[in-house]
Amino acid sequence: MGSREGGGEEEKGGKVEGWLYLFRYKRFGLHYPRKRYFVLDRHRNALDCFRDVPDDEVQVPVRSANIDSCIRVNDNGRENIMGNVFFLFTLHNTSNDRKLKLGTRSSEEAAKWINTLMEAKFKECAMEEPNVAIFSKRRCTSLRLCRSSLAHSADWNFFSSSQRDRIISDVIEPSPWTIFGCDNGLRLFKEGRKGNLYSKHHDNNSPIMAVGVVGASPEAIFHEVISLGPSRSEWDCCFDQATIIEHLDGHTDIIHVKFRIDWLPRGMKPRDVLIRRFWRREEDGTYVILFHSVYHQKCQPYKGCKRAYFKGGGYVITPINQGKESVVKHMLAIDWKLWVPRLFTSAREHITIRMLERVAALREMFRAQQGQYPGADVRFSLREEAGLDLQLPVQKGIQEHTEGSWKSDAGAVGMNGSFLEANDTDDEFFDFLDESEYEQQEDMWTSYSPSQARWSPAAALMKRLHGLAVQTRSCIGETSLSDDAPSCSYGSTLLKDSSFSLASTWASADPSTFLIRGITYLRDRKKIAASGTLMELVAADWLKSDKREDDLSGRSGGIVQKHVAQFSNEFFFVVNFQIPGSTTYSLALYYMMNMPVENIPLLKRFVRGDDAYRNSRFKLIPHVAEGSWIVKQSVGKKACLIGRALEVKYFHGTNYLEVDIDIGSSTVAKGVTSLVLGCLTNLVIEMAFLIQGNSDEELPEFLLGTCRLNHLDPSKAVSFRSH
Structure with a gap:
C-alpha cells in the first residue's frame, strides 16, 4: 500500500x-x-x-x-x-x-x-x-x-447504501395517514382514527405530517436538524434559542426550546417547550429523530411564558437516488395550550403547519448551497456550528446548562448521565500508558479493574458513594422482595386473552402480518407473508425483581420443569426480555412444539450450536399494532439480528432453549425502551421470532412463533422471591 x-x-x-x-x-x-x-x-x-x-x-x-x-x-x-x-x-x-x-x-x-x-x-x-x-x-x-x-x-x-439491501418494512399493515393538502411543495397528512382511516373528525391535537424531497444526503440533513446553534436560523423560522438541560447519553438528551415571539400569531403569549430527544441511524442510512414533552426538575415553567406540550414529533430522513437526495418526513402532534381550545382549532392547526414548513426551508437552503456543501465528508466543530454542543454562551443559539458546563473540571466530572460519569464502566477500555511511559514500558492490554483507572479524589469519592448506595439499595430490595413477594409459578403470571379486549394479557399474533425470506430470496430479494408458525405460544410471564433474572425455564415450579417431571416429549423455546432499571422487568414468552428438534435441521443447528452461531441467526420482527407515531417510529417494523446489537445469553436444558436478552446493553435500545415503558398501557405490541436462512437449503424461512401483548401495565408485573 x-x-x-x-x-x-x-x-x-x-x-x-x-x-x-x-x-x-x-x-x-x-x-x-x-x-x-x-x-x-x-x-x-x-x-x-x-x-x-x-x-x-x-x-x-x-x-x-x-x-x-x-x-x-x-x-x-x-x-x-x-x-x-x-x-x-x-x-x-x-x-x-x-x-x-x-x-x-x-x-x-x-x-x-x-x-x-x-x-x-x-x-x-x-x-x-x-x-x-x-x-x-x-x-x-x-x-x-x-x-x-x-x-x-x-x-x-x-x-455504500446503494450496495446494501434497502431497509423496508417486514410487517404488512395499512397506512394510518391520509393526505389533506399540499403546501409549498410539501404533502400534508393527518393520522386517521383507528377503524376509519378517512375520518374527518380528529382529536384536538391530532398528528400532522409533512413529506418532501430535499436535495442533500441524509447525514447532511441530520446534522442540520440536530444542531441547535445559530446555523439553525437559516431554515428554522420558529426557533429562538435552546438549552441542553441534561445529556443522558450519546443518543438522548433533554432540551429546553424557546419559540420566536414574532413567529407566533399576534396576541399569543410567548411559548416554550421541554422535550426529550432521541435519535438513531438505520442500516440503510435512514436517520430517525424523535421527541416528546417531559418534566424536569431543573427546568420548570416560568412566569410570562406558556409551555406547549409535544405529544410526539420527529423526523424520518430516508436516502433516495443513491443517497444524493432524501425523503424527509416531519411529524408533529402539539397542544399549544390555547385559551378555550375548541374555539381555536383552525388557528392551532395553522401554527403546526407553519412549523412543519421547515422541511421546505431545509430544501431551499440546501438548494442554495448546492455545490458548496461538503456532502458526505461532513466535519463538525462546536466552535463553528454551535450545534448540540456544550459550551456556547450565545443568545440566539444553544446555551449549555451551567451544571453540565465544559468550562470547569468539576462540571465535566459531574455531568449527569454523560459518558464522563465517574461510575460508567461501559466507557472504560484497555489500560493505556501515558505518552511519557512508552519508552519505559511496552505492555499488552490488561483487563480493566477499578484500581487501575486514574480517578481524581472527587471522582473516587463519588464512585465509593455510588457503590455504597447500590449495596444499600440491593440489601433493601432483597429484604422487601423476600418478605412480601410470593413464590412465583413461572409461566402463569400473564393471562391469555384471544379476544384482545383485556389489558395486561397476551395472545398469538396473525403470522401473515410478517414478511419472511422466500425460497428465491438470494436471487431476487423478495419476501413473502408467513403462513404459520412452527411452535405455539402456550404461556407468558410479566415479572419484576431487583436484579436480572436468568434461566427461568430451569427453575422448579414453572411450566417447563413440570413437563420434565411428567417425562413429556415437548420442546420449549423461551424468549426472556430483561429491562433493567431501578426495577428490572422480565417479559418471558414460552413457545412449545411436539415434534423432535432433529426433524428440523436448521432448528437443530440453532439449538445445538454455540452462542456465536445463534447470535448470527436469531431474528426478531417488531410491530406496534396500536400506539402513537413516535412509538411506532422508535420501535420500527424491520427484522433485526438481536445478537448484533444486544447482549444475549442462552440456556440449554433437557427440553428447552431459553434466550435471555438484556435490553440495557445498548444505548439505542435503552432509549427506545424508556419511551415505550412511558406509554406501555396504551400500546398493543406484536412480535415474531425466526432463524435467519442464509442458503437455498434453509429457505424459505419459517416463524418460530408470534405474540401479541395487549396494553401491558408495569404496575401489574408480578414480584417474586429469588430462587
Missing part, C-alpha cells in the same frame, strides 16, 4: 482502512482523542493500528486486535469532547471484559465501521461448524497512542 493523499480505500485483498480517533482517560476522568490509522484485515479478522498510513503491506502495526465471536460492538452515539462532536463506538471483549473506545467525526463513517466490524465478527461463525465452539483464545495486544498529522478518512464505496 502506498502513501495516500486522499481518503482510505477498500482494497481488493479484503482490507478496510481509514483514520479513527482513539480515546483514553486523562485526569479528572476526562477523555481526549488521538488520531490513528486503522486497517481491518478481513482475511485475518484482525484490526491493526498504525501511527501513520502504512508504506507497504509488510509494515508491522504498533498494535493489533483480533475480531472474533468474543467481540461486541456498541454504538455510543454522538458526544462532545474537547469542543468537538464525535460519533463513538466501543469494542468490548466479553471474554476478559476489556474495552476500546473509537470514534469518527462523521456519523456515516461511524455506522460503516460498526457494520464492518460486526460483519467481521460473524464471518468466523459462518466458516465454522455451528456445534464447534469458536471463542478465540488468542491474546489481543493493545493499540499504542502516538502523534499523527494526516487527515484523510476511509472510502466506503464497497459498503
Whole structure:
C-alpha cells in the first residue's frame, strides 16, 4: 500500500482502512482523542493500528486486535469532547471484559465501521461448524497512542447504501395517514382514527405530517436538524434559542426550546417547550429523530411564558437516488395550550403547519448551497456550528446548562448521565500508558479493574458513594422482595386473552402480518407473508425483581420443569426480555412444539450450536399494532439480528432453549425502551421470532412463533422471591 493523499480505500485483498480517533482517560476522568490509522484485515479478522498510513503491506502495526465471536460492538452515539462532536463506538471483549473506545467525526463513517466490524465478527461463525465452539483464545495486544498529522478518512464505496439491501418494512399493515393538502411543495397528512382511516373528525391535537424531497444526503440533513446553534436560523423560522438541560447519553438528551415571539400569531403569549430527544441511524442510512414533552426538575415553567406540550414529533430522513437526495418526513402532534381550545382549532392547526414548513426551508437552503456543501465528508466543530454542543454562551443559539458546563473540571466530572460519569464502566477500555511511559514500558492490554483507572479524589469519592448506595439499595430490595413477594409459578403470571379486549394479557399474533425470506430470496430479494408458525405460544410471564433474572425455564415450579417431571416429549423455546432499571422487568414468552428438534435441521443447528452461531441467526420482527407515531417510529417494523446489537445469553436444558436478552446493553435500545415503558398501557405490541436462512437449503424461512401483548401495565408485573 502506498502513501495516500486522499481518503482510505477498500482494497481488493479484503482490507478496510481509514483514520479513527482513539480515546483514553486523562485526569479528572476526562477523555481526549488521538488520531490513528486503522486497517481491518478481513482475511485475518484482525484490526491493526498504525501511527501513520502504512508504506507497504509488510509494515508491522504498533498494535493489533483480533475480531472474533468474543467481540461486541456498541454504538455510543454522538458526544462532545474537547469542543468537538464525535460519533463513538466501543469494542468490548466479553471474554476478559476489556474495552476500546473509537470514534469518527462523521456519523456515516461511524455506522460503516460498526457494520464492518460486526460483519467481521460473524464471518468466523459462518466458516465454522455451528456445534464447534469458536471463542478465540488468542491474546489481543493493545493499540499504542502516538502523534499523527494526516487527515484523510476511509472510502466506503464497497459498503455504500446503494450496495446494501434497502431497509423496508417486514410487517404488512395499512397506512394510518391520509393526505389533506399540499403546501409549498410539501404533502400534508393527518393520522386517521383507528377503524376509519378517512375520518374527518380528529382529536384536538391530532398528528400532522409533512413529506418532501430535499436535495442533500441524509447525514447532511441530520446534522442540520440536530444542531441547535445559530446555523439553525437559516431554515428554522420558529426557533429562538435552546438549552441542553441534561445529556443522558450519546443518543438522548433533554432540551429546553424557546419559540420566536414574532413567529407566533399576534396576541399569543410567548411559548416554550421541554422535550426529550432521541435519535438513531438505520442500516440503510435512514436517520430517525424523535421527541416528546417531559418534566424536569431543573427546568420548570416560568412566569410570562406558556409551555406547549409535544405529544410526539420527529423526523424520518430516508436516502433516495443513491443517497444524493432524501425523503424527509416531519411529524408533529402539539397542544399549544390555547385559551378555550375548541374555539381555536383552525388557528392551532395553522401554527403546526407553519412549523412543519421547515422541511421546505431545509430544501431551499440546501438548494442554495448546492455545490458548496461538503456532502458526505461532513466535519463538525462546536466552535463553528454551535450545534448540540456544550459550551456556547450565545443568545440566539444553544446555551449549555451551567451544571453540565465544559468550562470547569468539576462540571465535566459531574455531568449527569454523560459518558464522563465517574461510575460508567461501559466507557472504560484497555489500560493505556501515558505518552511519557512508552519508552519505559511496552505492555499488552490488561483487563480493566477499578484500581487501575486514574480517578481524581472527587471522582473516587463519588464512585465509593455510588457503590455504597447500590449495596444499600440491593440489601433493601432483597429484604422487601423476600418478605412480601410470593413464590412465583413461572409461566402463569400473564393471562391469555384471544379476544384482545383485556389489558395486561397476551395472545398469538396473525403470522401473515410478517414478511419472511422466500425460497428465491438470494436471487431476487423478495419476501413473502408467513403462513404459520412452527411452535405455539402456550404461556407468558410479566415479572419484576431487583436484579436480572436468568434461566427461568430451569427453575422448579414453572411450566417447563413440570413437563420434565411428567417425562413429556415437548420442546420449549423461551424468549426472556430483561429491562433493567431501578426495577428490572422480565417479559418471558414460552413457545412449545411436539415434534423432535432433529426433524428440523436448521432448528437443530440453532439449538445445538454455540452462542456465536445463534447470535448470527436469531431474528426478531417488531410491530406496534396500536400506539402513537413516535412509538411506532422508535420501535420500527424491520427484522433485526438481536445478537448484533444486544447482549444475549442462552440456556440449554433437557427440553428447552431459553434466550435471555438484556435490553440495557445498548444505548439505542435503552432509549427506545424508556419511551415505550412511558406509554406501555396504551400500546398493543406484536412480535415474531425466526432463524435467519442464509442458503437455498434453509429457505424459505419459517416463524418460530408470534405474540401479541395487549396494553401491558408495569404496575401489574408480578414480584417474586429469588430462587
